[in-house]
Amino acid sequence: MSLNPEPSAPEERAEHNLAPKSYVDAAEEALAPELHANATDGTIEHTGKHVIGKTGEIKKTGLSTPPEDQDQNQDQGQDQDSLEGVGQDATPRSPTVKGHRRVASRSSHGSLGRKHGDQVQTELYERHLGGSGDALTSVKPSRELEQNACTDLKRRNSALTTGRQAGAGWSRSRIRFAPMNVPLQRRLQTLAVLMHTLSIVGGLAIFFFLCSIPLLWPVLLPYTVYVLFSNAGTSGELSFRSDRLRRLKVWSLFASYFPARLHRSQELEPTRKYIFGYHPHGIISHGAFAAFATEALGFSQLFPGITNSLLTLDSNFRYPIYREYALRLGMASVSRESCENILSKGGPNGEGMGRAITIVVGGARESLDARPGTIKLVLRRRKGFVKMAIRTGADLVPVLAFGENDVYDQLDTESHPYIHKFQMLVKKVMGFTIPIFHARGIFNYDVGMMPYRRPMNIVAGRPIRVAQDKHPDNEYINEVHDRYVEELMRVWNEHKDTFAKNRTGELEIVE
Helix, strand or coil, X not given: CCCCCCCCCHHHHHHCCCCCCCHHHHHHHHHCHHHHHCCCCCCCCCCCCCEECCCCCEECCCECCCCXXXXXXXXXXXXXXXXXXXXXXXXXXXXXXXXXXXXXXXXXXXXCCXXXXXXXXXXXXXXXXXXXXXXXXXXXXXXXXXXXXXXXXXXXXXXXXXXXXXXXXXXXXXXXXXXXXXXXXHHHHHHHHHHHHCHXXXXXXXXXXXXXXXXXHHHHHHHHHHHXXXXXXXXXXCXXXXXXXXXXXXXXXXXXXXXXXXXXXXXCCCCCCEEEEEXXXXXXXXXXXXXXXXXXXXXXXXXXXXXXXXXXXXXXXXXXXXXXXXXXXXXXECCHHHHHHHHHCCCCCCCCCCEEEEEECCHHHHHCCCCCCCCEECCCCCCHHHHHHHHHCCEEEEEEEECHHHHCEECCCCCCHHHHHHHHHHHHHHCCCCCCEECECCCECCCCCECCCCCEEEEECCCECCCCCCCCCHXXXXXXXXXXXXXXXXXXXXXXXXXXXXXXXXXXXXX
């Protein structure tokens, strides 16, 4: 390398047979820190990309190596806003000649708008080529600045804003779905309850389906006429009763769904006749069906020698197919004629001894007050069953079903008086009412027409002995009625702390 300064003018370079010098080479010579520090210029042979090293020699690495005194100062922190050669958006900008001289000078540690002692940590490097293929010289920011910029970028990228998660609301939903691994026995219990709950609707559906087959019309037409004029539900003969059907295991599944239990307070003599008064009505009276229409709860074991019949609306015996189902379970009409016929026929002497009927005393009116945790009875003005007991000589047995009102939730009639008036109008015109209720479903625990799985304990009280009188006076009727209510309250007070621990009120006779 020559120690004489290399001519820069084109004419002088031509005289020495030198190629024209590029602007990049001229700029690098002007920026060489060692040459300016020693106030001398050197001759540089330009080939490709150059980097100024510690001793002023050119390296083809594309990156500059700072002098030793700058390496020692690069570990000191610098403010981002005070760096020269760095734009406002943290991107490098082309440096000035003055700036490079200050950074690379050995004899000066001057500040670029800083206090004395502060130093700028920058490096010369060539990032990309220009349009003519010449390397463009830039200033590289300090390492601390690059690290802070990378950290801020990572923080911005990591601070993700997440939208709503699809399906996340199901975990907070009030509807709780049944798991798929429910034991088979519980599935069969649900099926048994569903079958009984939809027995009327299912019977009608089957009948109308059969009517859609013309080949069956010769059979279905006479059967329809027979159903309309049959008195099997009121005759009291119980000729269609099937003890085999009443003892089917499907009814054990039905009763174990809740589960339901039947308790007796005293044995009953098989040589007398009885009227069981069932309280409360509830929505569908599942407890009455399990205890007195089937043998699922062991009625014949608790009360041996007594043939019991659960009474229901006379209109239910006008539904095709369903009436066959009800008659074979020993059910009968709740009409006066039916009660008298059942209690005056059969038995050892043909006068009804050993027979019993079960009447849900509160009826449809009481179903409107069926709400969990409470028992409100419509009993004060219900004295027809007492009069029937005196006329037929049947003893009265009060039955209180703890938990019957708990298996369904119902619309509050006090909060919706207009709906309550509409329900009472329907009852007056059609003889039955329509409670607005809900419970659980087949595959969920919160929405549906299936009853809840809540225990029912049906307690039969002590019998009220009645003297038979074909024409009883009101005084005797009221006396027997008071004794009946007294025994019912005894059952409640004696067993409420055992079977009604979660009650919200005491037993109440509303009318």
